[in-house]
Amino acid sequence: MSSTNAAASRPSRPSLYLDLIRWNRPAGWLLLLWPTLSALWIAADGWPGWHLLAVFTLGTILMRSAGCCINDVADREFDKHVKRTANRPVTSGAISVREALAVGAVLALLAFALVLTTNAPTIVLSFAALAVAMIYPYAKRAVSMPQAVLGVAFSFGIPMAFAAALGGSEWSLAAINAAVPLSAWALLLSNLFWVLAYDTEYAMVDRDDDIRIGIKTSALTLGRYDVAGVMAFYLVYLGSWTALSLRLGLGKVFLLGVAAAAAQVAWHYTLIKDRGREGCFKAFRQNHWLGFAVFAGTVADLALR
Template sequence: MNAAATLADRLPLYLNLIRWDRPAGWLLLLWPTLTALWLAADGFPGWHLLAVFTAGTVLMRSAGCCINDVADREFDRHVKRTAGRPVTSGALSVRQALQFGALLAFLAFLLVLSTNPPTILLSIPALAVAVAYPYAKRVLAMPQAVLGVAFSFGIPMGFTAVLGGSTWSLQGIADAVPPAAWGWVLANLCWVLAYDTEYAMVDRDDDLRIGIRTSAITLGRFDVAAVMLFYLAALGGWLWLGRAHFGLGWGFQIACNLAFAQALWHGLLIRGRRREGCFKAFRLNHWIGATVFAGVVFDLSRL
């Protein structure tokens, strides 16, 4: 009874740890992953893969939050926005957070085991990059690029899950992921650089004070211009690849135009560099991903 009561008491802390009430984070990861599944399958990829990648995305993003909060616990206590996080505040111990993160990652790996060898092989570097990201800000001028790699791994994994065979080799991955898919990854990396730079602009003053490196600090007074160029590269890349290499039509083009209109609005939100505007722009970015995904689904539905 006491153990059950203790677990019930801690449940809100674990939900807070994985940002359960803030789904924008896993939606930013989910939309590109689902887009890749649809592109690889040339339409609906089937309920099994849809369930595996949706649940796996939520689990791995949640595990990443556990790792991030443990790695940043000393930094977070000096930032007003993050000082109340469970690990930073001491409400959850480092061991409890790591154990919970390991459990979530293990559950995600069990889901991956239901796919095929190329996808399972890709899940290993995907986990390694996710673990490495929280420490990148200690050594890299633009650690957001590492996050971009981590948040783009669902794209090649989506292609291998649909097109991969039963071969345990790098060649099996190469055969399943065409060059255009890697181009889609590069465009997605640009999108991550755009929205995570907006996120970094929120905490720029605190990060400067405590010595953390971010793209917002590195870009300096060119931050807003760089964010808009990142958006242009991402959406322009997706539009070109979708039309030239994946056979998408006018529905996808309209979706990309709508996504670019959203990006222009974000530019207005961040141009004053106010915390509220930058954070709002970041939180709303998942709608850009959702819009692009909707365009892909529409064109591949053969309506």
């Protein structure tokens, strides 16, 4: 009877897959989505059309989900020693490594199918985006601030958005350079500092566990300057993204969105200044609203021209 009850209490396969891809935690893909859509609106000089909106929204969700599969496989031995991650499906053995990789591969292929409906420069860039996404889970073993690698991975939708909005059918390097101006790469670099900010907050949550198991993170690298570092990252992000956006034609309405984002940065300081796990984790989870504020300001500014 007890074995029957235990079997009945086991999660179903679909629920395990949803847990694997963090379906109940949409903050992860929203952090990727808002800067990508902001870049898409800027590149298109307004409404980009339903096709590109669907491609980048669905593609972001699919690739973030695929990234979770790769990350959980790469970190399964480390995650066993962290209370917050010990029950993840791969770590607990509920899903095998092969099965998790198969799920990730299917999701990545679906995302690539969406990319194939765009143009040549976007398709070429998608391979670079995939390569960076696959490298990140292993960066924390060798790089003092692996969040910088994550920043590139989480920001690659920006040049892809420009390529999709401005590119043509040619496959040459010249065509990619024409579709993706230097300003798009500058926006990627700017967004990288936002990723450094919120993922350092995230790393502050697991500081003690990471010291014990030997993981490299920005929170450990910054040491007692972690809070100051997070605030500096936020300021560099907001300052550079604002300057670039103004140069690309946005105006006063956009600045209202930036002001709303800056107010959230001030609030985040109150959450992380004491380095408490709960406050740092809350700051991380609420970061998508900061990205939404910048996106909303971008959309409103272009719509009210």
